[in-house]
Amino acid sequence: MLLIYNEKTNPYFNLAMEEYLLKNFDEDMFILWRNERSVIVGKNQNTLSEINLDYIKENSIPVVRRQSGGGAVFHDLGNINFTFISNNNDNFNNFKRFTNPIIEILKTLDINAEFSGRNDLLIDGCKFSGNAQYNYKNKVMHHGTLLFASQISDLSNALKVKPMKFKDKSVKSVKARVTNISEHLKVPMDILEFKDLIIDYLYKTNTDTKYYTLSELDIININKLVEEKYNTWDWNFGHSPKYALYNELKYPGGNVEFNLNVEKGIIKDIKFFGDFFGKCDISQIENLLLNTKHEEENLKTILNSININDYFLGADTDILISGIMGVK
Structure with missing residues (x-):
């Protein structure tokens, strides 16, 4: 399995990176990444009905559509995103298979997390991770959020939709009480230390793992995908259902x-x-x-x-x- 510790924080680049790696590599992968403040909407959602457009405009927050389904999420630098790419699509819809390592990592920090519902991870009944999946040929991409020290008020404001004005058949986001992992730590650490902890754990607990760094050619191809798709109105808004x-x-x-x-x-x-x-x-x-x-x-x-x-x-x-x- 290839381990990628991505330090780029541009949401358009990072969503394009996922698609590029999924479609152009044969190896299983694990990727860690963070986004600057942004709203990431599910593939089957009506973007306008998921966001607080006033707040998005006032704060110049990018809105980006991802490949996978599920609900809209708010990202900032206090949130870590993780992505598994598996060559076995029998794992599609097996959310526990990919979230269990996160639960085990938190156990090493004396935090008891649990899998809940369809695709969430909870601490003391509060959500800190939402997960989604996308199937491509014989492969599955699983990605999730990890709220570590996210600005919860920004999250609420960006996704606070005004009273219903939209009638559509798009997938609606489910709102839940949320919490940050940092609030439950016995010994304080910063988000980059936690990010290091995750990648080290995956390296030590999986066989045949090696680190991979994006090449110049990878970055060129990802940026091309950004220009053609992920930073376009057609994909992020025009792709919305009727x-x-x-x-x-x-x-x-x-x-x-x-x-x-x-x-x-x-x-x-x-x-x-x-x-x-x-x-x-x-x-x-x-x-x-x-x-x-x-x-x-x-x-x-x-x-x-x-x-x-x-x-x-x-x-x-x-x-x-x-x-x-x-x-x-």
Whole structure:
């Protein structure tokens, strides 16, 4: 088994790294990595219905879609991510097989952790690890989070979705009480010491293990995958399942109701209703927005080309975009 101690913290790079290693190496692997503040959504989720868009924008937090299913998670430098890649896909859906080493490592620190439910690890009834899997040909990739000293308030704020405005069939994240591993340590250690402890444990308890460092060619190929996929709107937002959005917005000129149907991130139907005034027919704006990306910068480009006040008296582009994006 190859052991990779990855020190890069760019979430786009790290998610691309997983896919690259899964599809281009034949060996079993174990990878440790951390991300800067970011939200990682499951492959089958509607990104907009999982995140607090206001908080994401205000704090410039990247949102990245991963290969595996499951719910959305918040990453920061207080969280360690681990990835197993196995050439035996009989291990698919066997979450205990890959999480047991983590439980055993924590036992060496006098922390009693337990596997719970479908894919979680708990300490004293509180979640510190969520896990997901992805099957590729005859291989399985299992990855999980380890909250060590994560900013729990940031986690809550980034994933605190406003009252339901989305109707879709996407996989919903399940919220749970969470805890940090560091809060349960008998002897304090920092996150990098804990990261070292994990990799050392895997090295000593598995036969035929050796360390592997990403080559220059590996990094070039991973960065290519970042550009083509992981740092694109099409993958992170446009890949969302079909959904409908309903929103209401009150502004000085009146009330507006927003009704949208979106497929693969593209607005397929949009209607405005309300008690607002305007000298021009709002159907002109509706037609302008049809078959365009449900994405803020795209909307801004289109709406800046017209005088919003002609259609919604007393409104401006920012007000209209807020309503269309589901923000109050």
